[in-house]
Amino acid sequence: MTTDLNPDPTVIGGVPKxxxxxxxxxxRLFADRAKRFVFLADSGHRLAPYLTFLAALTGLQGRLLxxxxxxxxxxxxxxxLARANRMPxxxxxxxxxxxxxxxxxxxxxxxxxxxxxxxxxxxxxxxxIAGDAADRHWLVENILADRIPEDSAAPHLFAAAAVxxxxxxxxxxxxxxxxxxxxxxxxxxxxxRPATSSVMGPQGIENVRYATCNCCATxxxxxxxxCLCCGSTKGIxxxxxxxxxxxxxxEVCSECDSxxxxxxxxxxxxxxxxxxxxxxxxxxxxxxxxxxxxxxVNAFMxxx
Amino acid sequence: MNxxxxxxxxxxxxxxxxxxxSLGAMGFGEAEAAELAHVRAFKLATTTxxxxxxxxxxxxxxxxxxxxGDVKTGETAEIIHIEGDADHPTNRGTLCPKGAALKDFVKAxxxxxxxxxxxxxxxxxxxxxxxxxxxxxxxxxxxxRDANLVQTNDAGVTVNRWTSTGFLAASATTNETAWLTxxxxxxxxxxxxxxxxxx
Numbered sequence: 001m002t003t004d005l006n007p008d009p010t011v012i013g014g015v016p017k018x019x020x021x022x023x024x025x026x027x028r029l030f031a032d033r034a035k036r037f038v039f040l041a042d043s044g045h046r047l048a049p050y051l052t053f054l055a056a057l058t059g060l061q062g063r064l065l066x067x068x069x070x071x072x073x074x075x076x077x078x079x080x081l082a083r084a085n086r087m088p089x090x091x092x093x094x095x096x097x098x099x100x101x102x103x104x105x106x107x108x109x110x111x112x113x114x115x116x117x118x119x120x121x122x123x124x125x126x127x128x129i130a131g132d133a134a135d136r137h138w139l140v141e142n143i144l145a146d147r148i149p150e151d152s153a154a155p156h157l158f159a160a161a162a163v164x165x166x167x168x169x170x171x172x173x174x175x176x177x178x179x180x181x182x183x184x185x186x187x188x189x190x191x192x193r194p195a196t197s198s199v200m201g202p203q204g205i206e207n208v209r210y211a212t213c214n215c216c217a218t219x220x221x222x223x224x225x226x227c228l229c230c231g232s233t234k235g236i237x238x239x240x241x242x243x244x245x246x247x248x249x250x251e252v253c254s255e256c257d258s259x260x261x262x263x264x265x266x267x268x269x270x271x272x273x274x275x276x277x278x279x280x281x282x283x284x285x286x287x288x289x290x291x292x293x294x295x296x297v298n299a300f301m302x303x304x
Numbered sequence: 305m306n307x308x309x310x311x312x313x314x315x316x317x318x319x320x321x322x323x324x325x326s327l328g329a330m331g332f333g334e335a336e337a338a339e340l341a342h343v344r345a346f347k348l349a350t351t352t353x354x355x356x357x358x359x360x361x362x363x364x365x366x367x368x369x370x371x372x373g374d375v376k377t378g379e380t381a382e383i384i385h386i387e388g389d390a391d392h393p394t395n396r397g398t399l400c401p402k403g404a405a406l407k408d409f410v411k412a413x414x415x416x417x418x419x420x421x422x423x424x425x426x427x428x429x430x431x432x433x434x435x436x437x438x439x440x441x442x443x444x445x446x447x448x449r450d451a452n453l454v455q456t457n458d459a460g461v462t463v464n465r466w467t468s469t470g471f472l473a474a475s476a477t478t479n480e481t482a483w484l485t486x487x488x489x490x491x492x493x494x495x496x497x498x499x500x501x502x503x
Contacts, residue, residue, distance in 0.1 A: 015395075015396040015397070015398055017396070018390070018396075046335060046338040046339045046342055047327075047332070047335045047336070047338075047339055048335065049332055049334075049335045050327055050330070050332040050335050050336075053330070053332070117330070117331070118330065118331025118332065119331055120329060120330060120331035121329075121330040121331050124329070124330070148326075150324060151324075152329070153324075153325065153326045153328075153329040153330070154326070154329035154330050157326055157329075157330060205390075206390065206397060207387065207388070207390040207397050208390045208391070208397070209390075209391075223391045224353070224368070224389075224390070224391055225353045225354075225355060225368070235376065236352075236353070237350050237351070237352050237374045237376070237377075238350065238351045238352065238353065239348045239349070239350055239351075240348065240349060240351065241346045241347075241348065241349070242349070243349040243350075243351050243372045243384075244351075244372065244384055246351075249351070250348075254376075281327075281336075281339055282339055282342065282343040282346075285339065285340050285343050286343055286346065286348050287348075290348075299326070300326055301325070301326050301327070302325060302326045302329075303324040303325030303326060303327075303328070304325065
C-alpha cells in the first residue's frame with residue numbers, strides 16, 4: 001500500500017498564504033475613504049479645502065450606490081476566457097461605451113452640483129453635464145486608459161469618480177478566486193495601474209504588500225522591494241522626509257527612473273490608498289524636483 | 305501619469321483655463337501653493353530595504369534589512385531594522401527567536417569583525433590580520449593532514465580519509481559558494497563536514 005504524501009511545512013506555523021487579491025466592497029470602500037478624507041481635512045492639513053471637497057465627492061459616490069440601477073455581473077464565460085488567457089475579466093474597451101457607466105456619470109454629475117466647490121471646478125462640472133455623448137465618451141475613454149490630458153484635469157476628475165463607482169460595483173461582484181496574476185503592476189481584475197501600494201497590517205497578511213488599483217480599488221499582492229512600473233528588483237530605494245518613522249515613502253526605481261508611493265499600513269492602520277495619496281501631495285512635490293517620474297495613477301492628483 | 309493631447313473643442317466648452325494639475329484646474333491652487341511652501345523646508349532622506357538570508361541555520365529564512373542611507377549611491381548605510389521576509393516561501397515573514405534578534409547580532413559590541421588569535425599559554429585573544437590568520441590556518445591544516453591522512457584502508461584500497469579535522473560552513477551562502485566549499489573540503493579528504501546550505 002502506498003500513501004500519497006503531500007507535505008506542507010507552512011501549516012506547522014499556521015502562516016497562511018497571502019491571497020492574490022481583495023476585491024472592493026463598494027459600500028465600505030467609499031464610506032471608509034470619505035471618512036478618511038474628512039479626518040485628514042479636519043487635522044489642520046494645508047490641503048484641507050481640497051480634501052473636504054474630495055470627502056464630499058467620495059461620500060456622494062457612496063450615496064449613489066443605493067440609487068443606481070443594478071449592474072449585470074460579468075458572465076461566467078468571460079471570466080473563464082480571461083483566466084485561460086491570463087487577462088483581466090473586465091473589458092475596458094467595451095466599458096467606454098457602456099450605457100450604464102454613462103448613466104452613472106450623468107447621475108454623479110447631476111448630484112455633484114449640490115456640493116461646495118470653487119468656480120473652476122463648477123465650470124468643469126457644468127461642461128461635463130452640457131457635453132454631448134462624444135465628449136463624455138472621450139473623458140471616460142481617457143480614464144479607462146489611465147490617462148489624463150494635461151490641460152483638462154478638472155472634467156476628468158468627475159469622469160474618474162464615475163468610473164471608480166461603476167468599476168467598484170462591477171468588480172465587487174466578481175469572485176477573487178477567479179482572478180489570476182497578470183503581470184507586475186497590473187490589476188488582475190480590471191487591468192488598471194496602481195495608485196499606491198500598501199504594506200498590510202492585519203494578521204495573516206502582515207508585512208505583505210498589496211497594490212491598489214486606481215480605477216476599481218482592487219488590492220492585489222505584489223512582491224515587496226520591486227518596481228511596480230518595470231518589475232525590476234534592482235536599484236530600489238525609498239525616499240521620505242523622516243527616514244525611520246515615515247509611514248508613506250516613495251519607492252524609487254533607478255532602472256526605469258520612476259517611483260510609486262508605498263504606505264506602511266502595518267505602522268498606521270488608518271492609511272487609505274487613495275485619500276492618503278492625495279494628502280501626502282507634499283511628497284509628490286518634493287519628488288518632482290528629482291529625476292524620477294511618478295508611476296502611480298490617481299485622477300485626483302494629475303500633473304504630479 | 306500619461307499626458308495626452310487634449311480635445312480642443314471640449315476644452316473650449318469646459319471654459320477652464322490651462323492648469324497643469326488637478327488642484328490648479330479645480331480651483332484649489334491656493335491650498336496647493338500653501339503645501340508647496342510648507343515642503344520647501346524639508347529634505348528627502350533615502351532608506352533602503354534589502355533582501356537577505358538569515359545566517360543562523362539551514363532553514364535559510366528570508367529576511368528584509370532596513371537601512372538609513374543608500375550604499376549604491378555612495379552614501380553610508382546603517383541597518384535600523386531586520387524582519388522576516390513576508391514574500392519568502394520558506395518562512396513567510398516569520399522568524400525564530402534567534403532570527404528575530406538579528407539586528408542585535410549585527411550590532412553586537414562583541415561581534416567578531418577581525419580574525420583573533422590566542423597564543424598557546426596566553427590568556428587573551430589578540431587581533432591579527434587576515435593574511436596572518438590564513439597562513440596560520442593553512443599551516444595547521446597542512447601539519448595535521450600530513451600527520452593523520454589515512455591513505456589506504458585495511459584491505460589496501462586507496463581511501464584518502466582525513467578524519468582528524470572537521471569543517472563547518474554557514475547557511476547564508478550562494479549556490480556557488482556552497483559548491484566551492486564542498487569541492488575544497490572534500491578534495492582534501494575531510495570527512496567531518498557540515499555545510500548548512502546543504503538543504
